Amino acid sequence: MNLKATLVAAAAASLGIGGAALADPVKVGMITTLSGGGASLGIDTRDGFMLAVNRAGNPDLSVVIEDDQQKPDIAVQIADKMIQSDKVDVLTGIVWSNLAMAVVPAATAQGKVYLSTNAAPSQLAGKGCHPSYFSVSYQNDNLHEAAGAYAARAGITRAFIMAPNYPAGQDSLAGFKRFYQGEVVAEVYTQLGQTDYAGEIAQIRASGADGVFIFLPGGMGISFVKQYADSGVGLKLIGPAFSFDQSIIQAMGDAALGVLNGANWSPDLDNEANAAFVQAFRAEYGRLPSVYAAYGYDTANLLLSAMDKASVSDADAFRAALREADFASVRGKFSFNASQHPVQDLFMREVVREGDILTNRIVGVAIEDRGHAYEDECKM
Amino acid sequence: MRRETVLNAVLALGLLAVPLAAQAMGEPFIVTLATKVAILALAGVGLNIALGLGGMVSLGHAAFFGIGGYAMAVLAAPVQAYEPLMTWPFELAGTKSMPVIWVAAMVAGALGALAIGALSLRTSGVYFIMITLAFGQMLYYFAISWPAYGGEDGISIYVRNGFPGLNTLDPIQFFALSYGVLMAALMVSWVLARSGFGLALAGARQNPVRSAALGIRPYSVKLTAFVISGAITALAGALFADLNRFVSPSMLSWQTSGEIMVFVILGGVARLFGPVAGAALFILLEHWLGGFSEYWKLFLGLALLGIVLFARGGLIGTLAGREVAHD
Amino acid sequence: MSLMLLIEQALNGLQYGVMLFLMAAGLTLVFGVMGLINLAHGSLYMIGAFACAAVAAATGNFWLGLAASLAAAAAAGALMELTVIRRLYARDHLDQVLATFALILVFSEGTRWAFGSFPLYLDIPRALAGPVRLPGGIDYPLYRLVLIGVGLAVAAGLFWLIGRTRLGIRIRAGEADREMIGALGVDISRLYTIVFALGAALAGLAGALVGALQSVQVGMGEPVLILAFVVIVIGGIGSIKGALVGAILVGMTDTLGRFLLPIAFSTFMERSQATSVGAALASMLIYILMALVLVVRPGGLFGRA
Structure with a gap:
């Protein structure tokens, strides 16, 4: 002006x-x-x-x-x-x-x-x-960063990380690794829209990992979580809120209980x-x-x-x-911030059962006052 | 024949008059919709050469539509990013010129159709339908998962490509351009159907054994028609990408193949203006039904079903009487 | 990579394959007997899954849901045959494609209307939950083993039905010469309805069984439909044996390709890039397989063309 x-x-x-x-x-x-x-x-x-x-x-x-x-x-x-x-x-x-x-x-x-x-x-x-x-x-990477920052605190020191093979999936794994302090033992890309994860679950079992990070939005996440629970592998699951949100977890049922997910908001x-x-x-x-x-x-x-x-x-x-x-x-x-993206606290949530319905509750703060990784590239 | 000619003239003039009137009344979005009709009709004209003239039921034409779209983006994106398209073996800058892009899209579409057609035409009938569908799906998955060129995010071209002497950013001028290309393609299609090649193609469709006895190889005649068909559909893809200033793998999805086929059949298979009538009706239905129900596709499905079962020959067949047999 | 992991992946491929077989068998039967291409076969798969989820949620019993899925899909199939498909036998493939494409829109949006846009919950029965230990120390989910068993049993049942029963004789006769069996006094329109309903029930069964493992949502049928087409093209249209071999081939190729290609690429590429490029190629592998089969045998492995 x-x-x-x-x-x-x-x-x-x-x-x-x-x-x-x-x-x-x-x-x-x-x-x-x-x-x-x-x-x-x-x-x-x-x-x-x-x-x-x-x-x-x-x-x-x-x-x-x-x-x-x-x-x-x-x-x-x-x-x-x-x-x-x-x-x-x-x-x-x-x-x-x-x-x-x-x-x-x-x-x-x-x-x-x-x-x-x-x-x-x-x-x-x-x-x-x-x-x-x-x-x-x-910023798209934020919730993955929250998962990465919190994973080591949740006892995941050897992570198996997985996402669909498309740009958001590649950004997701990069975002997780940005703040993760443990070791990534395997990195797997699945097909977008894939609904059967038997092959990936077998790889998880064989990988020697002690925790699994997934970014599988929508129906992909529902399929994976049900199959993972049934496989008996039982390693800790962590991901961004997209895979474990209110609209999705009901369809996963008890298989989703206890899953950690990074978010910037929670109903509680x-x-x-x-x-x-x-x-x-x-x-x-x-x-x-x-x-x-x-x-x-x-x-x-x-x-x-x-x-x-x-x-x-x-x-x-x-x-x-x-x-x-x-x-x-x-x-x-x-x-x-200057690039007009939020500066906010990122939380870790856990899927819990409240009466008949599944929902999320906060278990801790993952990163305080987080902006995003691309701030320096913005010339405005 | 006469009634169909009159109907064709009405369609051609109607598609021209509606956007001009909309422009005069200050409704630029209707101009954009008419442009979409013209471009989708062009894709249908391409498919109609394979489907109507050649009897090849391709459920994979989205492959060529998408190839055309990506040809546009691959050429225009480097200009936008101020980087050359390639530096080896020789340096090649991209381009924002529509004529160059169109030629590239048609060549790419033709090559794609040559590869897919050469394999698929080893079979016929229901095999052909399934195989073209499967190859289309293969390209779709490739486009989604291949990291160069955006994957599922696609590529945005922020400024529409240019055409000498026109301001393509003005909706009505871009409409005029698309309309001109559609009319030219209709002309090509008309000449093709009446040429010696068209007769050989009709022969190969109706009676391959007799054609072979006459020394015509049905395989190569059909393959040639399939390649021409793919090239025209790719041209439509390039224009569609310019209309939206954006390409993504959704252009390659099997639903797109289904929709292009719906345009052709709604209008009338093997009718010159069938795709124009079909695309116009489809866009009209989409906007009218979409206006009053979230579940408009249910009604679209019922309408389609009614047309296939009870109004054979499509819109033009119903209005102009049926005399062009397709088999 | 250990041998055990490879065996486990092969089992996964087999399980994927037999489920594809349930889909492909119905398609190939309908094509073989009636000469009809049915794009809406994927919708029957979806109907089976939704029926199972709805009934299982209402009664709390998966097995009742499974029975409901068979009944609902067979009923939807019979209804579809009687009202629409029947008018299409004499038409060309083009009309069949368009009409069944329209049916997909009707079924998908109709289901969304009835059940909403949110995915439904359906879990595997408690009795079959969890892994079992196989010889050699592989922990493998029991439910997937059961799926392999069910798929192979259905395949055996179909071979018996086609080869040994009166209905099977009529089906084979119908494939060979449609006019003739009509002239011989077989009620051909009833035969067609039965065959169509049988194919639909198989698709519904697959939808319910797989739906318990995956997510039950609108649009779940179409990706499977396209894979079933690939299976049929590879196996040869109209051949149940071809559908079985083709389905297992596709299941194995896809599962092992997704597993092995990224590993193969990582021997000469950086890991991140290798997994991405390997996954991209793996998603195209079954189509490449299909193209190869076409070059060698245009009529499919067991086709008559």
Whole structure:
């Protein structure tokens, strides 16, 4: 912002006409996955986001929601439609990194603000960082880093590590190794979408490892955990929250009990905002929220906080208001670093049974005030 | 014949008029949708040469569609990153020029179709369907797991490639370009069907034994048609990648193969404008049904089922009467 | 790498193979007898898994769920045959592909409508949980051993059914000459419904048995369907023996390829890269196998082409 604009804005504020400018309506376009195999993640994102929107009841905020079917080309077309026809100011909601990479760079280049509720690939945190791109969730490597940092403390000194053979999987293993202090005895890549892990489990048994790190999101994780429990190998399992989240562990059943998973949020996290969120979410939807719901809720509250401070038509002021992150996060501590990614505590959770349902509870802090590994590459 | 000609003219003009009207009314997204129709119809025109003219039921055309898309990204990505495409054995920069990309995509698609076709055409009938499907799936898994070129994340090309004399970032100009390519491909398809080669292909489809007796080798005639078909579908893939400014393995998935086939059959197999009618109807259904139900694919499935069972010959066959037999 | 590990991997390959056989057997029967290509066979696999999960959750009994999966898949198959498939016998393969593609959409979205988007819970029965010690000191999951046994038993049953029973004679006659057995007074439309329902029940059984090991979710059938196609192409269409040999070949190639290729690459590459490149190649291995079989025997190993 140049000096003249600053002066005009200051003058407007002092004259009391700023209030009118602040009431500029904000239109949000949410692109998320509501159909197909990955729908449960998008549904939680949407429900968490809308819960915050409805609780705030701000008449200046309107939201359009569309289903990307977990297909990048559909996501791009929806983004085009939202920008061209619906004339949205802010985009959000994408669950998957490959879809984010298809949509975000083009959207921010057209001057739209993008608030990430989940996917935060390294490219957008480092070289490709952008003043209009904010990750409210994490940087993709964070939860793997949490697992790596905590693994040695959980007694895993010889780790067998495994992920699907695709970019997020390769980043996952790199993220785990970044803070892991033990020895990696074997590193295995599986096929994306693989459902039978007998071969890998045999390798685990033969490897001489004393613990296993896995990143297998969605159905892959369900298959692996059930087969692993049945194999009787019995080594400690650790992973990121993606494989052991609220939406998934019910389908794993007792096989998931005791599994450690790295996260930046948990339903039992002790702060006022979180207690209110979990209670409201259960009352509204009749189920426990997942991390995706928590990110959606935080994203909406961040946006609402910025709307109170600046008008969306003044892009610089609005982005500055977002950067302040002046909202009560369900994660407790929350602030943005220069690349506009969160600085937050990373926790270790354990899957436990509470009555009829499986859920997670915090067993310790993995890393305090963690930013991310690509901060230096971001020139902004 | 006459009714079909009128119908074709209506389709050609309609596909041109709708985006122009939308542009005038300030609805750029409808222009984007019409561009998508034109490009998907182009993919269908490619498949129709194998399917309609050659009787080759390929359930693996997503392979060529994806090859075209990746050809675009492989050439354009180095320019975006300010790095040469390769330095050995000679230095080659990438390119952002659409004509060059199109030629490369068609050559790559043709080579892919030559390899897959040469193996698959050793068989026929239901074997051919399964084998083309399996080869398509092989490329899909390869694209997902091969670390160069993005794997499952795909590659974003932030700025659409250029065409001499046009501003391709303007939706209506990019539409005009895609429309022009579609019309040219329809022309090629029309000439091909009426040429000596087209007759030989029809012969190879209807009666391979007699064709062989006449000195025509059905295998090489069919393979040639399959290669042309693959090249046109690859061209559509390159344009589709430019429309989205993005490629990913999902272009190679078997659902994409199924959808391209659906365009052709919805419109009418072996009908010149069948893919145009089919793609337009599919996109219309997708947007209309998608508007009122999360489960719109259920209704799409039921609609497709009804068309196969009760409206043989597809949209054009139903509207224009059936006289072009496919067997 | 020890010999024991290699044997264990071979067992895994065998188990994978016999489950693929259950899928491929139904497909190849339906093609052999009716000349029909059915893309919606994967949906029957999914229906079996969902029926088993739903009934097992409601009753707490896996075996009731298994019975339900057979019944539900057979019923869905018979219904599908009576309402849609029956109209397709006289059509070309193109119409069959499109109609059964449409059926996939209907079944997948219909299931999602009924059961929601979240994966269902289905676990293996307690009696079969945990590993057993095999001679040579291999700890191997009992359930997987049972799967191998069930698969081989079904294969033996199918050979007996086709080779020794009245139904089998009709099926073989139907494969050889469709018009003739109609002329001989066999109720051909009933035969078709029975064969289709039989194939569907096998797919449903596979879905339920494998669903207990993996995750029960919409879209689980299609990857298996494509592998079953590869199996049939390798074995030869219409041949039960070909389906069995092809399925075990594919199961072994895939499992051992995933295990051995990264090890082979790591002898001359850095480990991280070797596992990634090895895994990429392993995912293509069965298709390469298929291409090789095609070059040598275009009609498949046991095909008649």
